[in-house]
Amino acid sequence: MNPSVDALRATFGNAIGRALESCGDTIVYVGRDALLDVMAWLRDTPGHTYDYLVDVTAVEYRDRERPLEVVYGLRSLSRRADLRVKVELDSQGDLTVDSVVPLWRGADWLEREVYDMFGITFRGHPDLRRILMWETYAEGYPLRKDFPLRGRFSRAEQVRQALAASPEAHYSLEELSIADAYEELPADMKERLRRGTRGELPDSE
Amino acid sequence: MKRVLETKHVSGQSPNYLLAKFQDLVDWAVNASRANSLWPMPFGTACCAIEFMATAASRYDFARFGMERQAFSPRQADVLICAGRLPFKLASVIRRIYDQMPQPKWVISMGACASTGGIFDNYAMVQGIDTIVPVDVYVPGCPPRPEGLLYGVLLLHKKIKGESLFDHVPRREEQPLDDRGLRLPPEQIDEISEPFGNSVHQFRSA
Amino acid sequence: MSKRTVEVELATPGVGPRGETLRVPLGVAQQPDLAAEHMLINIGPQHPATHGVLRLVVELDGETVVRVIPHLGYLHSGFEKLGEYRHYNQIIPLTDRTDYLSPMANNVGFALAAEQLMGIAITPRCTVLRVIACEMSRIISHMVWLGTTSIDLGAFTPFLWAFQERERIYNLQEMWTGARLTTSVTRVGGMMADVPDDFVAGLRHFTQTFPKTLSEIDRVLTRNAVWVGRTQGVGVLTAAEAINHSLSGPMLRASGVAYDVRKDKPYLDYETYDFDVVVGEHGDVYDRYLVRLEECSQSNRILQQALDRLPDGPINIADPRVILPPKSRAMNDMEAMIYHFKQVMEGVKAPVGEAYVGIENPKGELGTYLVSDGTAKPVRWRIRPPSFINLSALPHMAAGHLLSDLIAINASVDIVMGEVDR
Numbered sequence: 001m002n003p004s005v006d007a008l009r010a011t012f013g014n015a016i017g018r019a020l021e022s023c024g025d026t027i028v029y030v031g032r033d034a035l036l037d038v039m040a041w042l043r044d045t046p047g048h049t050y051d052y053l054v055d056v057t058a059v060e061y062r063d064r065e066r067p068l069e070v071v072y073g074l075r076s077l078s079r080r081a082d083l084r085v086k087v088e089l090d091s092q093g094d095l096t097v098d099s100v101v102p103l104w105r106g107a108d109w110l111e112r113e114v115y116d117m118f119g120i121t122f123r124g125h126p127d128l129r130r131i132l133m134w135e136t137y138a139e140g141y142p143l144r145k146d147f148p149l150r151g152r153f154s155r156a157e158q159v160r161q162a163l164a165a166s167p168e169a170h171y172s173l174e175e176l177s178i179a180d181a182y183e184e185l186p187a188d189m190k191e192r193l194r195r196g197t198r199g200e201l202p203d204s205e
Numbered sequence: 206m207k208r209v210l211e212t213k214h215v216s217g218q219s220p221n222y223l224l225a226k227f228q229d230l231v232d233w234a235v236n237a238s239r240a241n242s243l244w245p246m247p248f249g250t251a252c253c254a255i256e257f258m259a260t261a262a263s264r265y266d267f268a269r270f271g272m273e274r275q276a277f278s279p280r281q282a283d284v285l286i287c288a289g290r291l292p293f294k295l296a297s298v299i300r301r302i303y304d305q306m307p308q309p310k311w312v313i314s315m316g317a318c319a320s321t322g323g324i325f326d327n328y329a330m331v332q333g334i335d336t337i338v339p340v341d342v343y344v345p346g347c348p349p350r351p352e353g354l355l356y357g358v359l360l361l362h363k364k365i366k367g368e369s370l371f372d373h374v375p376r377r378e379e380q381p382l383d384d385r386g387l388r389l390p391p392e393q394i395d396e397i398s399e400p401f402g403n404s405v406h407q408f409r410s411a
Numbered sequence: 412m413s414k415r416t417v418e419v420e421l422a423t424p425g426v427g428p429r430g431e432t433l434r435v436p437l438g439v440a441q442q443p444d445l446a447a448e449h450m451l452i453n454i455g456p457q458h459p460a461t462h463g464v465l466r467l468v469v470e471l472d473g474e475t476v477v478r479v480i481p482h483l484g485y486l487h488s489g490f491e492k493l494g495e496y497r498h499y500n501q502i503i504p505l506t507d508r509t510d511y512l513s514p515m516a517n518n519v520g521f522a523l524a525a526e527q528l529m530g531i532a533i534t535p536r537c538t539v540l541r542v543i544a545c546e547m548s549r550i551i552s553h554m555v556w557l558g559t560t561s562i563d564l565g566a567f568t569p570f571l572w573a574f575q576e577r578e579r580i581y582n583l584q585e586m587w588t589g590a591r592l593t594t595s596v597t598r599v600g601g602m603m604a605d606v607p608d609d610f611v612a613g614l615r616h617f618t619q620t621f622p623k624t625l626s627e628i629d630r631v632l633t634r635n636a637v638w639v640g641r642t643q644g645v646g647v648l649t650a651a652e653a654i655n656h657s658l659s660g661p662m663l664r665a666s667g668v669a670y671d672v673r674k675d676k677p678y679l680d681y682e683t684y685d686f687d688v689v690v691g692e693h694g695d696v697y698d699r700y701l702v703r704l705e706e707c708s709q710s711n712r713i714l715q716q717a718l719d720r721l722p723d724g725p726i727n728i729a730d731p732r733v734i735l736p737p738k739s740r741a742m743n744d745m746e747a748m749i750y751h752f753k754q755v756m757e758g759v760k761a762p763v764g765e766a767y768v769g770i771e772n773p774k775g776e777l778g779t780y781l782v783s784d785g786t787a788k789p790v791r792w793r794i795r796p797p798s799f800i801n802l803s804a805l806p807h808m809a810a811g812h813l814l815s816d817l818i819a820i821n822a823s824v825d826i827v828m829g830e831v832d833r
Contacts, residue, residue, distance in 0.1 A: 022764040022765050022766070023527050023528060023530075023764055023765065023766040023767075024527075025765075025766070025767060027765075051654055052654055052657065053657045054657070054767075054769070054776070054778065054795065055767075055778055055780065055793070055795045057780065057791075057793045057795075059782050059790065059791045059793075060790075060791075061782075061784060061790055062784060062786075062790060063784070071780070073767060073778070073780075073795075077654065077668065077670055080675050080676065082676075082767075084767070104655055104656075104657060105652075105655050105656050105657075105803075105804075105807070106655065106656045106657025106658070106800055106803060106804075107657070108803055109799065109800070109802075109803040110657075110800070110803075113799075117491075130484075131483055131484060132483060132484035132487040132832055132833075133294070133329075133484060133487065134294055134484065139328065142328055142329070142489060142492055143491060143492055147328070147492075148328075149326075149327050149328065149492060149493070149496055150326065150327060150328055150400075151327075151328030151329075154391070154395055155332060155336075155394055155395050155397075155398035156387065156391030156392070156394040156395050156398075157391075158293055158328075159293070159296065159331065159336050159337065159387060159394055160385065160386050160387055160391070161293075162293035162294070162296035162297060162331070163296055163297050163300055163337065163382065163386050163387065164297070164386050165294075165296075165297045166297065167297045167298045167301045168453075248457060249463075250463065250464050250485075250486055250828070251463075251486060251488075251508065251511060251828070251829050252507075252508055252511035252592055252593065252829065254463070255511055255512065255555070255592060256591070256592060258555075258574070259574065259577070259578070259581075259591075262558075262570065262571060262574035262575075262578075263571045263574050263575045263578070264574075264575070264578050277458075277459045289486075290486070290488055292484075292485065292486060292487050292488060292832075294484050294485050294487060295456065295464060295485045295486070298456055298457060298464075298485070302457060324493075324504065324505070324508075325488050325489065325493065327488075327489040327492055327493055328489055328492065329487050329488055329489040330488055330489065347593055348591075348592055348593065350591065
């Protein structure tokens, strides 16, 4: 077991959940509210110095009762040590967790991908938009277990929506300013960017 | 001139032997020049693009078949080679590129993914680019070997050489999307995109 | 500073009502104040210099890049979702197609993760064969990078040389696996096939002649004034920035961080091979080129050592629950047939748990994170995509450079869109 776990428990107390070992890696569960503090502590405390963020991802289990997990892979380059930090989120409840972009710039696209694929919102992320699917993608979050492999729409509807997309979308200063000032955009534009006209569900009889 | 020739043909006069010979000669000259100096527009997306590059590079060198100049601008291209899988996000892009190409234009669908969706029978992938653009030659393989692509190019040569400027049916005309925004009727797209082979069984996770 | 789009009306010659030719003057009614305007350039998704279907929207002030916004996902193929519907061995053909410039190394990365999940120790011959597979992949991947980047920067000859070397490796790969590109060479617990008889001699011949090509490329590029001028001091990342951006592989090492998974978290007995970790100094495009070029010769060294030590013996472990029985036994022996049936129909079951294995791919650290709930299909197959994460530093690197430098910087990241978008 990684000695950092005991140090974490001594510092953060109840915010640290269970810890276990799987295939040689130590996994420690952290409460959602303490995540940013724990990560900053792990990165900056001498003797731990997990200065390298390997990966950010999420896991949803086939068992519907189990919560979603957001998984952070941490590594200390100087000490050659790994630690995996997990945050549990109730899949029916609020899927929000603090962003670690203030600590690691490398988390930027990784968190966007998790948002895109699982619908988990990262509070404090500078530019939380879909990254792999297009912004008006209406079928849902592909890596969630309730998402069917072939998508929710019929193939013809998928082709229609794909062809209706403008290849020149994003090619405007509006788009560029989103990164800077998404929060200040008028509500209707935010709504339009979020949903768009071609992202409507097909008429069901 | 075209109209005069057609009326003569339709009005049932005895076939003009010299005119027919002349038409053949024109077709032969036009088709030979078209087929032997195809300018490909490489729409390379994935693995097949690497084999496409290998076909263009030292050993296989498709310049031998008149494809010396690769047109990276669709406006100066004759044949669109879709090399690699095509996700839905890229569908409008390939359609736009196809529309930008001037007639006469041909399409080679290189590889299993471009032709049928391949192993990617999932939410992200177009199940065959023929649901989006008309395709002239399908090259099977995952990815096809350079020889396979060259064979496809030679087949395309053959097809071009069979076309006629004076015939209505094979004459190449723009086929814009219909008012639904689709190239084919929706039922046909659904039918083309149905799972087949092994992927029929892949509905179930665990 | 105003940030409006410059809308330039195109001159469209037409015919007026009296038959005279019309000429619409270029530009809008008000002459834009060019000094204060920012211009938008769209590069991609279909553009020869973006190395795939990457799309960059670039905001320019004159010719200087103010901001780059990459748009990804044009090759999103849903690998990770597909993996949840496949047995572990069925996922291996998918790994070929993520980073299709180094398919063999991806196969190895996935197999190692699945084996760690299942607690399988592979045979000595298999270990060495996998090292050979990884290093061959590194060479061909760096060769593609070298060829395409030199085209981007205006040198065509190295492209032809690089692809000639690739064809030689392709021949070896084809000899071994039957496929040039999509190799699927590993299986959980072993390999798809042992190397054929001529393979060792062929690869040894390659390792003896490959350095000549490398030195030719070195002679043409390394002190070439155009090459040096376009790469040195461009796209600099300091070591601290590189770590903060989670970069890996040659990108990280070019910035001076001596981190190589092969040395620091060894897998496949890499610690027993004699090779150097190549580290850059300035973190610019030129150093990335030097690092990759030198890594090719280090890979060549590893290949030679691996060939020298290649032991005899089986390539697969002796566990009938994991490895398919030979065809002759499956047809004649009842027990072997049952194992065969169970593996094909049900798949190899993994115990409950999760495993992360990172390997040093040509692009960087390729991580495979597998979560199992005890069934034959993983709950989650996560690829840590090195070039996706390396690319995320592009906006930071390119800001303030010229537009032409953006092409060099983008090329130096060594992206492969199949892996970036997955």
